[in-house]
Amino acid sequence: MTQKHTISILCNDTPGVLTRISGLFSRRGFNIESLSVGNTEVKGKSRFTIVVQGDERVLEQVRKQLQKLIHVIKVWDIKAETAIEREHALIKVDVQHGRKGELLQIITAVGGRIISSFGNLWTLEVTGDPGQVDNALNLFRDYNIVETIRTGRIALER
Amino acid sequence: MKKGKVTGAKAIVKALEAQGVELIFGYPGGANLPFYDEMARAPFRHILARHEQGAAHMADAYARATGKVGVCTATSGPGATNLVTGIATAFMDSSAVVAITGQVSRHLIGNDAFQEVDTTGITIPITKHNYLVQDGDELSRTVAEAFYLAGSARPGPVLIDVPKDVLLAECTPGGPEPPQLEGYRPTLKGHPGQIKRAAAVIKAAERPVIIVGGGIRTQASYDALIALAERNQIPVVSTLMGKGGFPNSHPLYLGLYGYHGRVAANTAITNADVIIGVATRFGDRSTGSTLHFAPQAKVVHMDIDPAEVGKNIEVLIPIVGDANHILGELVEQLPGASHTGWAARLQEKAKAHPLADLSGEVTIPKVLRALKNRCPDPILVTDVGRHQIFAAHYLPVDSCRSFLTSGGLGTMGFGLPAAIGAKLGRPDRQVVAVCGDGGFLMTCQELVTAAVENVPILALVMHDNCLGMIRQLQHAFYGKRFVSCELGDAVDFARLAESMGCLGITVAREDEIGPALSRALESGRPAVLDCRIDAPANVYPMVTGATLMDYIE
Numbered sequence: 001m002t003q004k005h006t007i008s009i010l011c012n013d014t015p016g017v018l019t020r021i022s023g024l025f026s027r028r029g030f031n032i033e034s035l036s037v038g039n040t041e042v043k044g045k046s047r048f049t050i051v052v053q054g055d056e057r058v059l060e061q062v063r064k065q066l067q068k069l070i071h072v073i074k075v076w077d078i079k080a081e082t083a084i085e086r087e088h089a090l091i092k093v094d095v096q097h098g099r100k101g102e103l104l105q106i107i108t109a110v111g112g113r114i115i116s117s118f119g120n121l122w123t124l125e126v127t128g129d130p131g132q133v134d135n136a137l138n139l140f141r142d143y144n145i146v147e148t149i150r151t152g153r154i155a156l157e158r
Numbered sequence: 159m160k161k162g163k164v165t166g167a168k169a170i171v172k173a174l175e176a177q178g179v180e181l182i183f184g185y186p187g188g189a190n191l192p193f194y195d196e197m198a199r200a201p202f203r204h205i206l207a208r209h210e211q212g213a214a215h216m217a218d219a220y221a222r223a224t225g226k227v228g229v230c231t232a233t234s235g236p237g238a239t240n241l242v243t244g245i246a247t248a249f250m251d252s253s254a255v256v257a258i259t260g261q262v263s264r265h266l267i268g269n270d271a272f273q274e275v276d277t278t279g280i281t282i283p284i285t286k287h288n289y290l291v292q293d294g295d296e297l298s299r300t301v302a303e304a305f306y307l308a309g310s311a312r313p314g315p316v317l318i319d320v321p322k323d324v325l326l327a328e329c330t331p332g333g334p335e336p337p338q339l340e341g342y343r344p345t346l347k348g349h350p351g352q353i354k355r356a357a358a359v360i361k362a363a364e365r366p367v368i369i370v371g372g373g374i375r376t377q378a379s380y381d382a383l384i385a386l387a388e389r390n391q392i393p394v395v396s397t398l399m400g401k402g403g404f405p406n407s408h409p410l411y412l413g414l415y416g417y418h419g420r421v422a423a424n425t426a427i428t429n430a431d432v433i434i435g436v437a438t439r440f441g442d443r444s445t446g447s448t449l450h451f452a453p454q455a456k457v458v459h460m461d462i463d464p465a466e467v468g469k470n471i472e473v474l475i476p477i478v479g480d481a482n483h484i485l486g487e488l489v490e491q492l493p494g495a496s497h498t499g500w501a502a503r504l505q506e507k508a509k510a511h512p513l514a515d516l517s518g519e520v521t522i523p524k525v526l527r528a529l530k531n532r533c534p535d536p537i538l539v540t541d542v543g544r545h546q547i548f549a550a551h552y553l554p555v556d557s558c559r560s561f562l563t564s565g566g567l568g569t570m571g572f573g574l575p576a577a578i579g580a581k582l583g584r585p586d587r588q589v590v591a592v593c594g595d596g597g598f599l600m601t602c603q604e605l606v607t608a609a610v611e612n613v614p615i616l617a618l619v620m621h622d623n624c625l626g627m628i629r630q631l632q633h634a635f636y637g638k639r640f641v642s643c644e645l646g647d648a649v650d651f652a653r654l655a656e657s658m659g660c661l662g663i664t665v666a667r668e669d670e671i672g673p674a675l676s677r678a679l680e681s682g683r684p685a686v687l688d689c690r691i692d693a694p695a696n697v698y699p700m701v702t703g704a705t706l707m708d709y710i711e
Contacts, residue, residue, distance in 0.1 A: 012341070016290075020282055027283050057468070064465035070287040070307065073341045 004033060005059050006078040006085065006155050009048040012071040013039065020069050021048060030054065030062050034152035045073070049154045078155045085155040087133045089126045094144040096120040103143055110136040121146065159328055166294040166324045167196035169331040170258065173301035175201060179229055181220060181582055183213040185240075187233020188273060189260030192325035205582065205611055207575065208603040210237050214244020214257065215572050215601070216579030218315075221254045222562045223537055223580035223587075225375060227309045228253070233260040235273030238319075239280070243569060245315045246284040250566025251372060251399060254313035256304045257285075263323035264292060277319045286314030292321070294329025303337040311344030312373075312463040348460065348479035348487060356434075356458045356475045357491040363432035365500045366392045367455075369415065371438020372399025372565060373462065373481055380558040382485035383436060384408070390495045392434070393504050395423035397444045398550055402561030403437070406554035410501060412508055416444035417701050418547045422508035424699075424706040427452050435459040437481045440470040441566070450705040460484045511699075511711065513551055518692035519668050522620050525689050526552040528671045529590060529618065533679060536588040537562065537580050541573030541597035544626030547697045549592040560587075571600030577615040578608050588679065591617040595645060596625045602654065608684035609659030615685075616678050619651045622691035630696045634710070651688035661685040 011017055018037065025032050033051040040047045052062055059077065066075045078085075095103065107114065107124060110132070116123040126136040130153060137148065159165075164172070170193060174182070183205045186194045197204055207213035210232040217228030228248075232241045238259045248255040262271040278290045287307050289300050297320070304316040360366055368387055374380055380403065387394050387410050394404050395415040404411055413420035415427050427433065433455040438444070440459075445451040448471050459467050460477040467476040477484050516523050522545055529536075530553055538555055540546040540563045555561045562580055564572040577591035598619050608615055620626075628643040655662030661683045663674045671689075678685035699709045 016278065016282075019279065023282055061465065061469060064469075067341075068463070068465055070339060070342050 002053060002055050005052050005054065006080070006083060006153065007050045007052060007062065007066075008076045008078050008155060009050065009066060009072055010040070010074045011046055011048065011069070012073070013044050013046040014071055017046065017071050020071065021066065024065055024069065025050075025052070025062075028061070028065060030058065036152035036154050038154070049152065051153050076157070078157055082157050083155045084158060085129045085153050086127060087130050087151055087153050089133050089137060089148060089150040091124045091126065091137065091140050091148045092146040093122050093124060093140065094120050094146050095122050097144065099143065106139050110139060112136060162330065163328040164331050165192065165196065166297055166320065166327055166329050167192040169294065169297040169329050170301060170320070170325075171196045171200045172331050173298045174229065177227070177301070177305045181205060182229045182231060183207055183216040183220070183579065184231035185210050185213055185233070185237060187237045187260060189234035189262060189322045190231060190237070190258075190325070191260075192322065193231065193258070193260065193320075205607065208606050209601065210240035211244050211571065212575035212601050212604040212607065214241045214255070215247065215569075215575035216582070217255050217257070218244060218248040218251075218253045219539065219562050219576035219579035220583040221248075221313070222251075223559055224583040225559065226254075226583070227305050228255045228579065229258070230255065231258045233273065234262055234277065235275045237273075238275055238277040242280060242284065245281060245317065247564050247567045247569040247572060248315040249284045249286070251564065252313050253315065254308040255315040256301075256308050257315060257317045259317060259319045260325070261290065261319045261321040264321045265323075267321065278317070281317050284315070285317050288317040288319065290319045291324055294324050294327045295332070297324070297329060298332030299337070302332075303339065306337045307339075307342065311346070344462065345464070345478045346462070346480045346483065348477045348484035350487070352475055352477045353484060353487045354491065356477060357488055359432055359456055359458060359475060360390065360392075360434060360488070360492060361495050364497065365430050366390070366432040366434060366497060367426045367430040368392050368394045368434045368436060369427075369438050370394060370396045370400035370403040370436050372397065372403070373437020374400065374403030375559060376482055377558050379480075379482040379485060380404070382482060382489055385489045386485055386492065389489065390492050391497045391501045393426050393501050395419070395426055397438055397441065397565070398546075398563060399565035400438060401550055401563075402555050402559060405556040407556050409505065412504055414550055416706070417446060418550075418697065419444075419699065419701070419706065420508065420551070421511035421699055421709065421711060422504050424701070424709065425507055426504050427455075428705070428707050430455045433457045435461070436485070437461055439466045442470070445471065446701055446706050447704050514698065516695050518695075520665060520671065520690055520692055521695060522548045522691060523552050524668060525618060525620070525665070525671055526592070528675055529553065532672070532675050533588050533590060536560070536590045537584060539563070539573055539577040539580060539589060539591040541591070541593040542568045542570045543594040543597055544630055544697050545592055545594045545620040548620075551697070553592075570597035573597060574601050574617055575604045575607075577617065578604060578613050581613050581615045582611075589615045591615060593617055593619050594626055595619055595621045595623065595649065595651070598651070599649070603658070605655055605658040605660050605684065605686065613684055614682050617686045619686060619688055620691055621649075621651060621688050622694045623647050624694050626694055629694055630700070633696060634700065634702060651686055655686035655688075662688065664688045664690065666690045
């Protein structure tokens with residue numbers, strides 16, 4: 001059954017490792033839904049969180065092919081039940097035509113913050129699991145959104 | 159130069175020496191000249207190919223024929239891109255090659271400098287691993303790691319790209335430290351529980367079949383496979399890559415299976431209740447449609463690469479590890495189940511479907527049979543195309559590491575340079591390349607290499623003035639519309655060979671085949687037989703439908 005899987009990859013932080021990993025996905029026809037990468041607590045090691053779409057068999061191939069890369073140390077499949085997942089979004093809203101009070105209520109309700117206000121433009125931030133961020137973006141849609149950006153998912157097991 | 163310091167080029171040469179390198183195949187250019195300058199004083203021999211692709215195929219075939227790591231080198235830019243076909247060929251057939259390329263100096267990288275190309279970027283998908291060495295002190299360790307990676311577990315090509323200024327700069331040559339690769343821990347021994355389960359399934363089987371793939375490359379695993387098949391009377395079929403993995407004259411051997419498989423072999427697969435896949439990846443040219451593949455069979459699959467197990471077909475019992483170890487254990491646990499009735503039925507089937515004897519003056523089967531009479535145990539190298547399948551069917555190979563072909567990538571032009579590399583690695587063996595006229599022309603300049611370096615190989619050019627496999631496909635699937643497969647009759651391969659310093663003989667009549675072969679084999683020189691094939695002839699059997707049993711014979 002095709003579904004989304006979150007994969008965590010611990011690898012050496014060397015030049016070209018992103019190319020090796022992303023290139024593997026594209027040339028083997030695996031779909032990356034989101035990818036994020038950053039340093040870890042260990043010097044010289046990075047952790048990728050990749051969301052990939054596919055059935056069990058595809059997922060197994062993804063894992064095994066990743067494991068073949070010499071710079072990849074470990075690959076986990078993060079199970080939704082035990083995962084802590086976070087995304088981060090920035091939303092720029094034009095508040096010229098009022099409804100500021102209403103907007104403030106929503107910001108509070110979704111646990112967001114106003115991180116900058118510049119003339120009529122407010123920049124908001126929201127952090128949460130993918131569902132919470134989806135929800136917040138939906139609620140803001142009724143206001144005058146100028147632009148948004150959203151990070152890929154990061155995940156750890158509990 | 160300070161005490162204890164050497165140039166980067168010298169560090170590489172010393173590191174290659176430490177690996178016991180005897181031969182390196184290559185072509186010089188601006189960016190790798192410091193390395194060439196240093197090689198003049200190296201203890202190993204350099205073979206100057208006439209094209210970098212040839213150098214890569216030579217290193218690849220040297221590795222396939224000897225079991226050692228083959229080494230090739232080229233300069234930056236076009237030198238590196240010319241290596242690419244050879245590296246990809248080695249990658250697809252899991253051959254242990256280390257390629258060392260020159261790169262523009264570090265301060266020029268990324269500036270579109272003269273003869274600059276992103277060599278490591280280009281070769282990521284076709285190497286087991288690659289390196290761009292930015293620090294000379296890393297060179298010794300990198301070379302050691304590259305050899306270890308190329309030759310261990312599932313072998314494959316590893317490329318080391320070295321900027322010219324790193325080759326010239328002072329560096330500290332490293333000692334022979336063992337490589338420490340946190341992300342590379344191959345499983346060599348099969349899981350005992352899985353082996354036990356496999357033994358139970360094989361024991362209970364009524365119609366078991368062994369599929370041997372390209373991964374049987376040591377005498378020990380070759381012998382273990384024979385023992386397993388013989389003691390339990392299990393018929394054996396092979397992939398094209400696996401042809402050299404089991405003695406072809408053995409009564410249990412049914413030949414190639416798959417797209418161009420023998421009828422008995424494809425019948426065995428289709429009716430088997432248990433399939434034992436040994437070091438094979440169940441590639442599409444073998445299985446055909448996976449939906450219809452071996453419909454009744456439980457599959458036991460052993461391979462050293464975990465990613466191959468379960469990749470193409472469903473497997474009941476996966477065993478990851480070295481075939482040598484797993485087969486040895488299986489032989490211990492299966493001292494002699496008997497499936498003689500099954501094997502005998504398949505042998506009958508094989509007898510009922512013999513290979514066709516083509517009529518005509520000079521035909522490919524006639525040339526191949528005459529070769530077998532005069533040269534019973536050669537290292538047989540092929541190019542790619544129709545002659546390749548003819549060679550696989552009509553020339554039995556009865557020793558390990560003795561059938562070299564470009565099975566995975568299907569690289570036309572592989573044959574001649576591969577024969578040269580194999581002969582240089584195994585001067586004690588006769589090495590014969592069977593080529594078509596199309597593929598031979600792609601790398602025929604390597605005849606000069608054979609002549610100058612005095613490498614006495616024999617190349618048989620099956621000269622039928624057409625691209626045979628293309629013609630066969632157009633015959634079968636494109637309404638006999640023969641487009642761009644006619645080569646014309648302009649080339650005289652005997653004179654071409656003579657002009658490049660080799661012995662060239664034309665074979666136009668049946669009674670000339672034997673004497674020409676004898677003369678070539680006894681000459682002690684690199685030789686080309688221009689075999690004027692009467693008329694293009696298709697190679698059969700050939701699967702044309704959805705299952706392996708939908709074939710033309």
